[in-house]
Amino acid sequence: MTRLPASFTSLYRLFLRATSTSVLHHTLATKNLRHLWRSSFHDATKVIHNLQREPPPPPAVKEELESWLSIWNDRVDNTLALLHNSSHTRGLPHQLTRNLAFLVHHEYQRVSEIKYPAWNPQLPADSKEYQIRAPAKPRTETRRDAMKAISDRALSAVSKAVRMAEGRDGIVLGSMTVKGKLKRNV
Template identity: 40%
Template sequence: MDPSTLAWTKSFVSSYRLTLRALSASVRHHPTSARNLRSLYRPVFRDTAAKLRQQHAATKASETQRELYEWNRRLDRTLAILLSSATTGGQLKRLVRNLSTLTDVYRTRVAADVSARHRRAGEWNGQKVTPVTVKKVVLPNEREEIQMSAWSALGELVLAAENDTQCLLGRQEQRKLAFTRLSVPRRVFTQNQRGIYNVVGKTVPRPSHLKT
């Protein structure tokens, strides 16, 4: 590895570890709040590291040093806010708490969207030939668009606050909704039982024409 690359990489990794500890201390090591804040700041470090690595490969090391100096200046102000939140109360502590709460609300919204999409997909009934479809009454497209617009507007507000205060307030990743459409389960016959067979964990009588 190039010595100049190794120099800024070690410094960057040390800053990341220090920030993780400071985030946990800023909320008095509360497990849920610390996890929310870490998930909020992890994309910032990942994107900045990728940007510095690309810039270092394409330009001179002096350009990377200037970018890294600006990054460290903002990070120092952020660590000062976290230190104040850990040792005293007031507005800075409320700010950190609100960041954690926003992250938790966003995760809850994503989970609600996944649950609603599963309910819209339908449910499998092993006693009937065709699956029973649930009515589409949950989470219309208009509501999804309104929610995305609201979170986008909040993101623009956070960017404006970062530029005004010259600190880092984290990034909320656009999570992909994990969703798999339901399908007809495959029947798996048991080895030691003749009169019954197993369908997705439920034991039901085996039809007469399948008995051996």
């Protein structure tokens, strides 16, 4: 596989440093923010590798990939400006990055409560032990279902707000991968 351009790797390193300074070098918040934006950079590396591939892609595909990469570069520049403002002020940009880190952390906690079965080499692949069991319903299941519905509606509203902010301001607010599943826009 070909190496990534030096400009891209320096942009990624700058982005890593900016995420750390935007949350005042708090280790957990830095880790969460880096994980949030990692998939965006992964998508960009796929596009760069497709452009560098031999034989080169057809002109129409190449033009489309270059257009996507140009738009992505502008959005990342705007996101870097947001992270820079977040590191120097304690206003809205700082609150935004801090709250994004909290959202990622709590989503990990929520998803990590799901118990997945461990692989046993003596069992066949379609064994009943590999089926994820539904947890026993508590007595207050109606209350729990109501709380889950409220939580889903709240996350849906946050997701819509994130998409609107990304579209209006031309920034990238990231996406999460939890246990192998991609979740866009927190």
